[in-house]
Amino acid sequence: MNSKNLFSERSRRKRLSQQLISLRSLVPNITKMDKRSVLVDALAYLKSIHEETARLQAELEEKMTDAPQEEKVAEALEGRRTVVKGSGNKKSRHKSQILEIDTEKIEDRRFVVKMTCRGGSGVGGEVLRAVESLGFDITYTSLDQIKPQHVLITIFVRIRKPGRMTEEKLKDCITSSAIRSGLTLHNP
Amino acid sequence: MNSKNLFSERSRRKRLSQQLISLRSLVPNITKMDKRSVLVDALAYLKSIHEETARLQAELEEKMTDAPQEEKVAEALEGRRTVVKGSGNKKSRHKSQILEIDTEKIEDRRFVVKMTCRGGSGVGGEVLRAVESLGFDITYTSLDQIKPQHVLITIFVRIRKPGRMTEEKLKDCITSSAIRSGLTLHNP
């Protein structure tokens, strides 16, 4: 009868508002308990924290470029360290870009991601970090330098929830995460 | 009459769902267009990005207070890496650690580095970034999840200058770079 629909509709509303409540609990600076305001505040907070992350990442990147190179470390470990730090060695980073990305479903919850990337030393870590930040289960990864500045990355991914993920969606996920991480796309 | 309330209620619903849509547009990894799933995903994303920010902040903070860098490295290499700072022990946030590291020389300028690491999602990127920051030429890398939270990383490295690098020195280079990047050592 209608009573079934009534129940399910009730529980649906309940779950929805409960989700909204738990969302509200995670967002600071909640001005109003108002339903819509929660969404607005959540959106604003998301945007702000997004900027913050980008800022931190940039700052950290800058610090990273001051990391001692191969010889410096070797010398330091030999005892004759001539550590001269502080001089602004600003490399033009962020040259890493994704040339191509392809996803393939191999079984219900398992995918293979193949991407060719261009960039100097560091491109592997950047790409891997971008993919790992999505929280998927990564069972195997290989990075193959096919020629100077060019790396072929193969990633085996297992999705947590079955059935929901498609090849295209996974590709989009990784792409947007990469862009968020500062990588660029090379669209042919 | 009721017609006024009707209109305002319509516009209210409209604004609400519009807010939901704009929230959805900001959240990646959208599994379903489903109304409630948007909230769930937004919540998950918020949580993940929150962790990421905290992690970055911690990392950056560590970089900032990096005056006794050589000491930290030396101590870690000696195995007596106890908590140096008397104040807060922020190390608990970083769970990624190197369980074992082994280097092998295969020819004059080529080495194989094998390391088993422990840590959640993100350990691969961290380790890889640490190694890549040394500026070596990395020809091939594989990351194999041997069991949950445990990754076996194999890296093929080519050194620029021949003759000056030893297995032990390379191991030290990578170890200290890893420590500098915030990873910890598990010394048996």
Next chain:
DNA sequence: TCCTACACGTGACTC
């Protein structure tokens, strides 16, 4: 047919 998710109009409640 059943089930799910949705938008709708309406009554109730608060400021």
Next chain:
DNA sequence: TGAGTCACGTGTAGG
């Protein structure tokens, strides 16, 4: 007396 928000039950469209 409104103007705003909310929860409710219902009709309906897609799977």
